[in-house]
Amino acid sequence: MKKILLTSAGGSAALGFMRSLRKAASDYFFIGCDADKYYLERSEADEKHLIPLASSPHYRNIxxxxxxxxxxxxxxxxxxxxxxxxxxxxDDFDRLGIKYFLPDHETIEICLSKFRSYEKWLQAGLTVPATHYLHTPDDLRRAFDQYGSPVWIREDKGAFGKGSLPAESFEEAKLWIDVRKGWGSFTAAEMLDPTSMVTWQSIWHKGVLVVAQTRKRLYWEFGNRAPSGVTGLTGAGVTISDPNVDRIAQQTILAVDPSPHGIFSVDMTYNRVGVPNPTEINIGRFFTTHHFFSEAGLNMPHIFTSIALGGSAPFFEKKINPLPENLVWIRGLDFLPKLSTLEEVEKHEERLQRRLNRIGNTKTP
Structure with a gap:
């Protein structure tokens, strides 16, 4: 039996990880830890422990x-x-003989800072949205002078679109940052297309790419309830294959780490001329909806865990985008996710259009 300790075990991303491993083999046993008692209770772990927040001085000892x-x-x-x-x-895990599969700590530090990542990509000659770090209102004013309106405001650290806002004016952006006491922790960037985003999820082992798969986000769940339209909650995603995305994603990763090791998920947003710009790397973890790939036939958590536990990296005849294109994963609150195809989804629109055409050709009595 393989015993996996999984923290934040009540979250959706952890749920997808557990379900993926259980799909691959029956001998996984999960020790779930979470700092939220309700999330812990809803976890599907075999054994459960409430722990302090990661920021707590007691986290390590517990x-x-x-x-x-x-x-x-x-x-x-x-x-x-x-x-x-x-x-x-x-050092603690090494002493206790516990396996882990993480990039270098410095790589993690860089990737968890959107501005430090931006600087690395800029130095590497990648196309990235021009960005200012906002220490003072003068920095914000310079961003508007340089980029025009709107300007993309977001926190330097944090997931799920934390603190993001497409600000139309200096006054709106300043108020947004003032309310959040965000001077010194926010950035301002030129606006990309927030409706056109892809993620290139990959596993690397000692500098060698094991496998990678691209997913395009079709929409954000609850996007109409967030000021920026970005919630970090993918409502639907579709598998795609684009050599340009593949090339830029690898350059993005190698710019922050010349010998990648572990999970690197590159988020990219397209600019006005259709070039994908890297905006962040989700480092050391899979994106929330990675269960999509597992159900479609590419079980990346199982591959990742097998390597971490001492197994060899599997061979792929096609290690980049091995899944077929146009597979769709649809998810939301209080219903199980659905694996389908873009063709099946578009049939609904076609049927509606035929009805509209018939109505349009029929005189209303």
């Missing part, structure tokens, strides 16, 4: 005590804050 009791073979997490926290505990 987690180590659970490790001593449960004796897991491996530890993993699916949240940025705990990727960073667990990365800092490598």
């Amino acid at each position: 987690l180590l005590e659970i490790i001593e009791e449960a004796k897991p073979d491996m530890i993993h997490t699916q949240t940025d804050v705990e990727v960073h926290r667990l990365s800092a505990m490598r």
Whole structure:
């Protein structure tokens, strides 16, 4: 039996990770830890432990005590804050013989800062949205002078579109940052197309690419309830294959780490002339809807875990985008996700159009 300790075990990303591994084999046992008692209760882990927040001074000692009791073979997490926290505990895990599969700590530090990542990509000659770090209102005014309106405002660190806003004016952006006490932790960037985004999810082992798959986001779930339209909650995604995306994603990763090791998921947004710009790397974890690929036939969590536990990297005849194009994953609140194809989805529109055409050709009595 393979015992996996998974932190933030009640979240959607952890749920997808567990379901993926259970789809691959029946001998996985999950030790779930979460700082939220309700999330912990809803977790599908076999054994559950409430732990402090990763920011707590007691986090390390409590987690180590659970490790001593449960004796897991491996530890993993699916949240940025705990990727960073667990990365800092490598010496503890090495001492206890616990496996992990993480990039270098410095790589994690760079990727968790959107501005530090931007600087690396700019130095590498990649096309990226021009960005200012906002220490003072003068920095914000310079951003509007340089980029025009709107300007994309977001927090330097944090997932799920944290603090993001397409600000139409200096006054609107300043108020947004003032309310959040965000001077020194926000950035302002030139506006890209927030409706056209792709993610290139990949696993690397000691500098060698194991496998990668591209997904295009079709829409954000609850996007109409967020000021920026970005919620970090993918409503539907579709598999695609684009050599240009493949090339830029690899350049993006190698710009921050010449010898990648672990999970690198590159988020890209297209600019006005159709060039994908890297906006962040989700480092050390899979994106939330990675269960999509597992159900479609590419079980990246199982591949990742097998390598971490000492297995060899599998061989792929096609290691970049091995899944067929136009597979669709549809998800939302309180219903199970659905795997379909773009063709099936578009049939609904075609049927509606035929009805509209018939109505249009019929005189109303």
